[in-house]
Amino acid sequence: EVQLVESGGGLVQPGGSLRLSCAASGFTFSGYEMNWVRQAPGKGLEWVSYISSSGSTIYYADSVKGRFTISRDNAKNSLSLQMNSLRAEDTAVYYCARAPTFYYDSSGYRIYYFDYWGQGTLVTVSS
Amino acid sequence: EIVLTQSPGTLSLSPGERATLSCRASQSVSSSYLAWYQQKPGQAPRLLIYGASSRATGIPDRFSGSGSGTDFTLTISRLEPEDFALYYCQQYGSSPITFGQGTRLEIK
Numbered sequence: 001e002v003q004l005v006e007s008g009g010g011l012v013q014p015g016g017s018l019r020l021s022c023a024a025s026g027f028t029f030s031g032y033e034m035n036w037v038r039q040a041p042g043k044g045l046e047w048v049s050y051i052s053s054s055g056s057t058i059y060y061a062d063s064v065k066g067r068f069t070i071s072r073d074n075a076k077n078s079l080s081l082q083m084n085s086l087r088a089e090d091t092a093v094y095y096c097a098r099a100p101t102f103y104y105d106s107s108g109y110r111i112y113y114f115d116y117w118g119q120g121t122l123v124t125v126s127s
Numbered sequence: 128e129i130v131l132t133q134s135p136g137t138l139s140l141s142p143g144e145r146a147t148l149s150c151r152a153s154q155s156v157s158s159s160y161l162a163w164y165q166q167k168p169g170q171a172p173r174l175l176i177y178g179a180s181s182r183a184t185g186i187p188d189r190f191s192g193s194g195s196g197t198d199f200t201l202t203i204s205r206l207e208p209e210d211f212a213l214y215y216c217q218q219y220g221s222s223p224i225t226f227g228q229g230t231r232l233e234i235k
Contacts, residue, residue: 045164045172045215045226061223095171105157109222113162115183117171 002026002116004096009121016086016125022079022096022118030054030074033099033112036081038092039120048094049081050110052102057110064090086125093120129154129218131227139235146203148230150216155196157220163192163201166213166229175214176201208234 008020020036036048049070050059058070069082079096099112130153140146150161159179164172174183176192179199189204203210211234216227 044228045217047224047226059222103158103160103219105221107222111160111219111222111224113160113174113177113217113219113224114164114172115174115177117173119171 002098004098004116004118006094006096006118006121009094009123011124011126012086013127014087014125017082017084018086018123020081020083020094020121020123024077024079024096024098027098029072029077033102033110034072034079035097035099035112035114036070036079037095037097037114037117038090038123039095040089040092043092046092050099050112051079052110059109083123086123088125091123091125093122095120128223129156129221129225131216131218131225133214133216133227133230135230136228137231137233139233140206141235142206142208144206146201146206146210146232148201148203148214148232150194150199150201150227152197152199152218155220156199156218159195159199160218160220161192161194161199162217162219163190164215164217165210166215172215203232206232 003025005023051070067085096118097114098116100115102110102112132151134149161179163176166172180192
């Protein structure tokens with residue numbers, strides 16, 4: 001059974017940092033693209049970041065570029081998101097999500113959907 | 128960026144009825160790369176449909192997806208009590224991938 005378990009959320013002050021983790025099991029982690037997707041309280045879904053199976057290709061949403069860093073450790077079946085310079089608008093539940101495959105759009109960027117999601121971890125940015 | 132607009136915002140129906148949810152894109156979605164997800168309160172989203180019309184593993188056949196270009200539809204043929212939830216569409220035809228704002232399916 002595929003399982004994705006996030007951890008590391010909590011309350012942090014504006015300008016602070018937090019590191020999220022996602023522990024994967026039940027599948028060959030090194031063979032899949034992984035992502036972070038967030039959902040602000042009472043709001044819709046927003047893709048945050050993508051990392052390829054090998055870690056060689058990484059994308060970020062414009063809203064977090066330069067502040068967040070995605071990484072993975074295939075030996076430990078683990079995905080991470082380092083979040084710096086946090087803002088109130090970063091308050092959300094953060095989900096790790098697996099992409100079963102990917103395609104290329106007309107600009108050469110990888111595009112994908114999500115077949116499994118973790119239960120999420122809540123990040124609250126407030127003073 | 129492709130903007131997805133879902134309608135209606137809220138749909139009130141009774142168990143056993145047919146539900147039709149719409150997702151309209153601001154520009155054509157390449158290769159019908161559109162997915163649908165279901166989300167229940169306090170839970171993670173669950174993949175229902177990908178490629179506009181392919182059911183994900185384990186999804187009952189009362190769920191079906193259709194459409195192409197800019198207009199897509201999720202149909203639930205006969206509503207079961209467990210189907211009342213939030214539904215999101217997502218396009219992956221071009222970067223960045225984007226989600227619709229959601230349709231809430233509630234019990235009438």
